Amino acid sequence: MISTHGMTRPADLSDVRTTNLAVVLRFVRTHAPCSRADIAASTGLNKATVSSLVTDLLERRLLRETGLTENRIGRPASMLTLQSRPYAAIGIEVAADHLVAIAVDLTGERLLTWRRAYPGLDGTPGRAEAAVAALAGRVVAKMAAQERRVLGLTVAAPGLVAPGGGVRFAPHLGRAELDLGAALERGLRHPEFEVVIDSAANLAALAEYRGGADADTPNLLALIGGVEIGVGIVAEGRALRGHRGFAGQAGHLQVDCTGPACRCGRQGCLEAVAGLPALVRRTLPDTEQDGPVVDFAPELDRIAALAGNGDAQVTKALTEIGTMLGRGVTMLAELLDPQVVVLGGSFATLAPWLLPAVEAELASRAPGDIGCRVTASTLHPDGAALGGAMLALDRLEAGKLPAPAA
Amino acid sequence: MISTHGMTRPADLSDVRTTNLAVVLRFVRTHAPCSRADIAASTGLNKATVSSLVTDLLERRLLRETGLTENRIGRPASMLTLQSRPYAAIGIEVAADHLVAIAVDLTGERLLTWRRAYPGLDGTPGRAEAAVAALAGRVVAKMAAQERRVLGLTVAAPGLVAPGGGVRFAPHLGRAELDLGAALERGLRHPEFEVVIDSAANLAALAEYRGGADADTPNLLALIGGVEIGVGIVAEGRALRGHRGFAGQAGHLQVDCTGPACRCGRQGCLEAVAGLPALVRRTLPDTEQDGPVVDFAPELDRIAALAGNGDAQVTKALTEIGTMLGRGVTMLAELLDPQVVVLGGSFATLAPWLLPAVEAELASRAPGDIGCRVTASTLHPDGAALGGAMLALDRLEAGKLPAPAA
Numbered sequence: 001m002i003s004t005h006g007m008t009r010p011a012d013l014s015d016v017r018t019t020n021l022a023v024v025l026r027f028v029r030t031h032a033p034c035s036r037a038d039i040a041a042s043t044g045l046n047k048a049t050v051s052s053l054v055t056d057l058l059e060r061r062l063l064r065e066t067g068l069t070e071n072r073i074g075r076p077a078s079m080l081t082l083q084s085r086p087y088a089a090i091g092i093e094v095a096a097d098h099l100v101a102i103a104v105d106l107t108g109e110r111l112l113t114w115r116r117a118y119p120g121l122d123g124t125p126g127r128a129e130a131a132v133a134a135l136a137g138r139v140v141a142k143m144a145a146q147e148r149r150v151l152g153l154t155v156a157a158p159g160l161v162a163p164g165g166g167v168r169f170a171p172h173l174g175r176a177e178l179d180l181g182a183a184l185e186r187g188l189r190h191p192e193f194e195v196v197i198d199s200a201a202n203l204a205a206l207a208e209y210r211g212g213a214d215a216d217t218p219n220l221l222a223l224i225g226g227v228e229i230g231v232g233i234v235a236e237g238r239a240l241r242g243h244r245g246f247a248g249q250a251g252h253l254q255v256d257c258t259g260p261a262c263r264c265g266r267q268g269c270l271e272a273v274a275g276l277p278a279l280v281r282r283t284l285p286d287t288e289q290d291g292p293v294v295d296f297a298p299e300l301d302r303i304a305a306l307a308g309n310g311d312a313q314v315t316k317a318l319t320e321i322g323t324m325l326g327r328g329v330t331m332l333a334e335l336l337d338p339q340v341v342v343l344g345g346s347f348a349t350l351a352p353w354l355l356p357a358v359e360a361e362l363a364s365r366a367p368g369d370i371g372c373r374v375t376a377s378t379l380h381p382d383g384a385a386l387g388g389a390m391l392a393l394d395r396l397e398a399g400k401l402p403a404p405a406a
Numbered sequence: 407m408i409s410t411h412g413m414t415r416p417a418d419l420s421d422v423r424t425t426n427l428a429v430v431l432r433f434v435r436t437h438a439p440c441s442r443a444d445i446a447a448s449t450g451l452n453k454a455t456v457s458s459l460v461t462d463l464l465e466r467r468l469l470r471e472t473g474l475t476e477n478r479i480g481r482p483a484s485m486l487t488l489q490s491r492p493y494a495a496i497g498i499e500v501a502a503d504h505l506v507a508i509a510v511d512l513t514g515e516r517l518l519t520w521r522r523a524y525p526g527l528d529g530t531p532g533r534a535e536a537a538v539a540a541l542a543g544r545v546v547a548k549m550a551a552q553e554r555r556v557l558g559l560t561v562a563a564p565g566l567v568a569p570g571g572g573v574r575f576a577p578h579l580g581r582a583e584l585d586l587g588a589a590l591e592r593g594l595r596h597p598e599f600e601v602v603i604d605s606a607a608n609l610a611a612l613a614e615y616r617g618g619a620d621a622d623t624p625n626l627l628a629l630i631g632g633v634e635i636g637v638g639i640v641a642e643g644r645a646l647r648g649h650r651g652f653a654g655q656a657g658h659l660q661v662d663c664t665g666p667a668c669r670c671g672r673q674g675c676l677e678a679v680a681g682l683p684a685l686v687r688r689t690l691p692d693t694e695q696d697g698p699v700v701d702f703a704p705e706l707d708r709i710a711a712l713a714g715n716g717d718a719q720v721t722k723a724l725t726e727i728g729t730m731l732g733r734g735v736t737m738l739a740e741l742l743d744p745q746v747v748v749l750g751g752s753f754a755t756l757a758p759w760l761l762p763a764v765e766a767e768l769a770s771r772a773p774g775d776i777g778c779r780v781t782a783s784t785l786h787p788d789g790a791a792l793g794g795a796m797l798a799l800d801r802l803e804a805g806k807l808p809a810p811a812a
Binding site: 013019020231233238240242243244245246248249252254255265267327331332334337338339365366368369371372 | 417418419421422425426566624625637639641642644646647648649650651652653654655656657658659660661663664670671672673674733736737738740741742743744745770771772774775777778
């Protein structure tokens with residue numbers, strides 16, 4: 001209802017054209033193969049305008065004609081689809097103990113998925129920055145070898161991401177700030193394409209919104225379990241990022257009054273109950289006998305394996321954690337009234353055991369209070385990296401088109 | 407970052423004109439008196455376009471020429487300002503024990519402020535609906551007598567407001583649903599103008615965004631104390647309403663593990679600690695000896711008076727409640743990263759005693775976690791009703807212009 005006072009600029013003819021180019025691009029993405037007449041019929045744009053817009057998009061090599069002909073009465077129509085070549089978009093997730101790199105073409109089709117062990121969060125900031133930049137460089141080189149032009153590269157970082165690309169990692173991991181943005185600019189030698197750093201939760205939400213099982217749901221939350229707990233918020237089809245880009249810190253919703261002390265000084269915060277360290281400690285009480293856990297992936301696999309085998313202690317602990325997670329979900333749902341909450345990260349790994357308890361907790365609220373479903377991400381474990389790759393596609397469809405090929 | 411996929415329509419020339427009419431209207435609102443040349447210089451629109459847009463807005467009687475001349479070199483310029491006549495916008499707040507009606511002109515200037523005692527929440531739904539409709543009818547008649555055309559009427563309701571105008575009041579007040587929308591349509595005999603029902607918190611947030619001390623702050627929360635506790639969320643200049651319009655339920659953020667049981671079944675929810683009934687019970691423990699309180703306004707005044715006189719028990723209780731309110735504000739700030747949280751309703755009444763504790767609690771968080779200020783609303787106690795009146799002005803500036811005068 002509130003309009004965008006401070007931000008509405010006067011519109012002119014180039015805005016109209018940009019908007020309409022994006023409308024056509026989106027229509028083709030979701031309806032390909034389709035004809036110019038299909039586009040005109042569905043968008044309300046007139047045929048001459050559609051024809052001109054399509055010509056422009058063909059020249060920019062964003063669309064191509066498939067040569068197929070619709071089986072119908074009248075003159076055969078030339079069918080359009082997105083160009084799978086010559087573009088690529090790249091996303092890299094910096095997780096607590098590994099890196100994931102994904103590249104996609106314009107249609108969202110995967111071109112590569114690379115996973116790398118990552119000493120980063122246990123090493124120095126310089127090593128972490130270098131590892132990310134090196135991986136980014138290799139992916140960019142691979143795309144160049146395929147003669148693809150990179151539309152953009154986005155790094156999904158845990159913790160808080162400042163607008164300039166600085167990342168504040170989890171303080172309890174004892175980490176200084178990383179300057180990933182500057183490291184990537186240097187490492188990639190000031191690339192032509194845009195390099196963006198964003199939070200893993202924001203990008204996971206984008207991936208769900210563009211390509212998850214609940215794609216195009218305008219009010220959607222992606223609640224991502226990890227060392228910290230973040231929530232990516234999509235409201236009316238727009239990402240909610242907050243004024244510093246720090247929105248989505250869900251770790252300190254208080255869920256369990258009898259729960260463990262949190263590093264923040266309070267008790268029973270969602271992170272202190274369902275964050276990775278707490279989760280490992282509660283399900284595998286013997287684990288920390290050899291010192292604090294820094295590599296969570298194998299522990300998470302072990303928990304899932306034990307739960308899968310029906311281990312009573314582990315499944316009981318996961319049910320208890322699921323109930324508390326359900327309380328967090330309830331608070332988020334009451335505040336933001338989404339249609340769906342998608343669980344990602346460690347919550348997705350453990351969803352078979354967490355989800356029933358989450359749903360039971362939601363069902364215990366007053367009728368009508370909660371109007372959302374809760375599901376496990378079908379994109380797991382690639383949500384954040386995929387979201388990173390999709391960000392460039394999203395910007396394209398918001399009107400940031402590449403220049404026509406020379 | 408996420409574009410509005412499902413919702414972006416193709417743009418055409420009439421969209422451009424509507425957008426630009428709204429741009430001119432907003433510019434004049436914030437810069438009046440100003441000349442056509444000022445508008446052209448600041449908006450980037452060319453002079454001929456501005457001239458045509460201004461003529462249109464003059465014909466619709468939204469602008470007027472003041473006849474004043476800028477003191478400058480060259481030909482004297484005709485200065486423009488908003489028409490204070492012939493339009494009016496109306497807002498009515500349905501509070502727990504009273505009604506507030508406010509009408510404003512196009513410039514936001516108050517035309518009337520009426521307060522009425524209200525048996526509503528203690529009576530039957532039919533009586534409540536009738537009381538609201540009767541007050542609305544009297545305000546509309548008053549505007550008609552002044553020969554003002556009503557642009558819109560908005561009712562600010564407590565509780566949850568469904569898109570159709572149905573209102574679910576606080577369940578612990580034992581109230582059935584009200585159908586305010588239908589009652590107003592009947593009572594006002596199917597008026598030409600738009601009748602909207604919205605939550606008090608959403609409208610209070612709009613009032614702050616348009617006319618509060620922190621007007622035009624794009625990321626702003628209005629946290630409103632009352633029997634229930636609601637938060638109006640403005641993110642990047644847009645209201646976040648959720649998919650059913652039920653966003654903003656902040657009452658069940660858990661803030662005090664040792665706090666009282668909440669009607670929701672949990673313990674120490676913000677509402678159970680800082681909602682009006684809990685607040686009265688904690689600061690004035692003797693009050694309920696004569697039965698449950700249903701009329702909160704006098705109790706709130708008594709609490710403020712006692713605190714103002716330095717009553718030790720009351721100020722101590724308010725400090726404790728302020729600390730817990732601070733925890734709720736912390737959670738909201740971490741989730742939504744606003745620039746400012748404006749306290750309204752009973753929180754504004756008691757701000758002198760609550761705010762220091764709220765601020766101390768925020769300051770206790772890790773450096774950088776919280777990036778917002780907390781203030782008491784300067785619009786109190788009229789925020790929600792004023793926001794209701796402003797909604798019609800807001801829609802006008804979003805392009806819903808009245809037809810030119812016949």
